[in-house]
Amino acid sequence: MLITIPDLLTPDETAHIRQVLERTDWVDGLSTAGDQAAGVKKNLQVPTDNHEAQKLSALVLQALGRSPTYSSAVLPLQVLPPMFNRYDAGMTFGDHVDGSIRVIPQTGQRIRTDVSTTVFLTEPDEYEGGELVVKDTYGEHKVKLPAGHAVVYPSTSLHRVTPVTKGSRWASFFWAQSMIRDDWQRHMMYDLDQSIMRIRGLLPDDDPAVTGITAHYHNMIRQWAEV
Numbered sequence: 001m002l003i004t005i006p007d008l009l010t011p012d013e014t015a016h017i018r019q020v021l022e023r024t025d026w027v028d029g030l031s032t033a034g035d036q037a038a039g040v041k042k043n044l045q046v047p048t049d050n051h052e053a054q055k056l057s058a059l060v061l062q063a064l065g066r067s068p069t070y071s072s073a074v075l076p077l078q079v080l081p082p083m084f085n086r087y088d089a090g091m092t093f094g095d096h097v098d099g100s101i102r103v104i105p106q107t108g109q110r111i112r113t114d115v116s117t118t119v120f121l122t123e124p125d126e127y128e129g130g131e132l133v134v135k136d137t138y139g140e141h142k143v144k145l146p147a148g149h150a151v152v153y154p155s156t157s158l159h160r161v162t163p164v165t166k167g168s169r170w171a172s173f174f175w176a177q178s179m180i181r182d183d184w185q186r187h188m189m190y191d192l193d194q195s196i197m198r199i200r201g202l203l204p205d206d207d208p209a210v211t212g213i214t215a216h217y218h219n220m221i222r223q224w225a226e227v
């Protein structure tokens, strides 16, 4: 399931992040790539121990915390600290699947990557190319969103960033371990939650249809969630 979250960051937050990143150090993205990804990855990243970037990372986490769509679609158990990347003209990231286990640098804790996120920090007209292309069983999905908007997709899917041919594409990217490992089960919970929201817009909260379907949602979470 691929879901876009419009306006995850406010324009002020996006502008602030960009301003800080303008004066930060960038290193070769190979520093965090696994073996296969290293062969196809050509971009720049901000080192995870950069103090300024850690503050920006906290700001992105705060934005996730106020997004009902992120919570409903990802059902996050743990979110790795958001990182920042950049593709200048000639840079690209070929087809790869994200590493399955990652370590939280600050604590050493291992998390399983279930859901990948990209938050766009540059406007589509600031660069050419640089589309995120995610493959699933229904084909390829091309994503290029306005600054501040995010896309979440299953970490199990093959994906790439097409070459940037002009300008520069900046983004925040990170992974979450979900309480529900399986993409299809997560998808069903998201659809059910959306339907509950619509039903709650039509009926009072004490209507048996509302209480019944809400109970069903929680009982399914009880069946499937790992916490």
Ligand SMILES: O=C(O)CCC(=O)C(=O)O
Residues within 6 Å of the ligand: 085, 093, 098, 118, 132, 159, 161, 171, 173
């Ligand atoms: O830049 C992006 O949108 C995705 C980056 C990515 O796929 C990765 O770092 O694994």
Ligand SMILES: [Fe+2]
Residues within 6 Å of the ligand: 096, 097, 098, 116, 159
């Ligand atoms: Fe990736």
